Amino acid sequence: MLYTLLKILLVIHLAGVILGFIGGRVHGALISWLETAPADTAEILWRYEKSASYMAFLGTSLLIITGILMLVYKWGGLAGQDWLFWVKMVLVAAVGGAEIVRHITAVKWRQGDQSMLAWTKNSGKFSGIAAVLTVIVGVFNFN
Structure with missing residues (x-):
C-alpha cells in the first residue's frame, strides 16, 4: 500500500x-505580449495571464506538499540527508519565495500598479532558473 502511495505522490510531484x-513560462510570455498588445488583444490575453499565474502557483504548491510527504514516508525525514539535499532545499525555498513574489506582484500589476511589472517579470525569471537547478540537483540527490 505504501509503495503505491509513494508512486502516486511521485506522479503528483512530477x-x-x-x-x-x-x-x-506562459505567464512570462503573456506579460511580455501584454506590454505592447492592442486593447482588443490585451482583453483576451488578460484572461490567460491570470490562469497561467495560478497554474504556476498551483504547481509550486503541489511540489512542496508532495515533496514533504515523500521525504517523510520514503526517506524517513530529514535525518541522514546529505549536502545535496540541503542545496535542493535552498533552491526549493528560492523557487517558493520567487513564486510568492511573482504571484503577489502579478495581482498588484493586474490592479493597475505598473511599478509591479518589473518585479513580476524578474521574479518569474528567477523562479524558472531556480526550478531548473532544483530538478538537476534533485536528480543527483535522489537517484
Missing part, C-alpha cells in the same frame, strides 16, 4: 513540476 514550469 505533475507539479510540469504545471509550475509551463504556467510560469
Whole structure:
C-alpha cells in the first residue's frame, strides 16, 4: 500500500513540476505580449495571464506538499540527508519565495500598479532558473 502511495505522490510531484514550469513560462510570455498588445488583444490575453499565474502557483504548491510527504514516508525525514539535499532545499525555498513574489506582484500589476511589472517579470525569471537547478540537483540527490 505504501509503495503505491509513494508512486502516486511521485506522479503528483512530477505533475507539479510540469504545471509550475509551463504556467510560469506562459505567464512570462503573456506579460511580455501584454506590454505592447492592442486593447482588443490585451482583453483576451488578460484572461490567460491570470490562469497561467495560478497554474504556476498551483504547481509550486503541489511540489512542496508532495515533496514533504515523500521525504517523510520514503526517506524517513530529514535525518541522514546529505549536502545535496540541503542545496535542493535552498533552491526549493528560492523557487517558493520567487513564486510568492511573482504571484503577489502579478495581482498588484493586474490592479493597475505598473511599478509591479518589473518585479513580476524578474521574479518569474528567477523562479524558472531556480526550478531548473532544483530538478538537476534533485536528480543527483535522489537517484
